[in-house]
Amino acid sequence: MSAYWLFKSxxxxxxxxxxxxxxxxxGRWDGVRNYQARNFLRAAQVGDQVLFYHSxxxxxxxxxIAEIVRTAYPDxxxxxxASEYYDPKATPDAPRWxxxxxxxxxxxxxxxxxxxxxxxxxxxxxxxxxRGTRLSVMPVTPTEWAAILDLxx
DNA sequence: GCCAACGTTGGC
DNA sequence: GCCAACGTTGGC
Numbered sequence: 563m564s565a566y567w568l569f570k571s572x573x574x575x576x577x578x579x580x581x582x583x584x585x586x587x588x589g590r591w592d593g594v595r596n597y598q599a600r601n602f603l604r605a606a607q608v609g610d611q612v613l614f615y616h617s618x619x620x621x622x623x624x625x626x627i628a629e630i631v632r633t634a635y636p637d638x639x640x641x642x643x644a645s646e647y648y649d650p651k652a653t654p655d656a657p658r659w660x661x662x663x664x665x666x667x668x669x670x671x672x673x674x675x676x677x678x679x680x681x682x683x684x685x686x687x688x689x690x691x692x693r694g695t696r697l698s699v700m701p702v703t704p705t706e707w708a709a710i711l712d713l714x715x
Numbered sequence: 716g717c718c719a720a721c722g723t724t725g726g727c
Numbered sequence: 728g729c730c731a732a733c734g735t736t737g738g739c
Binding site for chain 1: 731732733734
């Protein structure tokens with residue numbers, strides 16, 4: 563039984579299109595530096611479905627679907643001093659941060675903006691829509707998933 | 716282990 | 728670019 567997730571990314575950094583255009587067909591979801599988000603990443607299983615959300619965009623919103631193709635492994639960027647995600651306290655023997663691999667599934671016909679999503683009562687409990695929540699990886703319930711796909715058309 | 720200071724996120 | 732909200736750090 564697949565689970566559902568929502569991943570946030572700034573489209574200027576990594577968009578759904580970036581994932582779609584990956585030569586290998588697979589994109590690495592790295593750079594997560596929040597423990598709660600990391601723990602959710604670690605819970606993701608192969609085949610789980612992911613809502614791809616563009617943050618810091620105009621407008622921000624859900625743009626499509628990706629799928630987990632590899633479960634959590636140490637995020638290589640934490641060991642790379644040249645990376646903006648470098649974490650000097652992480653070592654290969656004691657990694658702190660995890661990455662997963664995803665593949666593109668599909669783009670929605672239109673972006674579902676926060677404003678759109680707030681119109682749907684079934685989505686009221688989503689952390690995404692709660693004031694002040696900045697979680698970049700969060701679980702999505704089957705009910706929420708169905709409501710969002712319905713909205714996407 | 717408290718908590719002030721600081722840094723980051725992300726909508727607007 | 729502003730700034731509210733939140734997470735992390737580090738002095739004590």
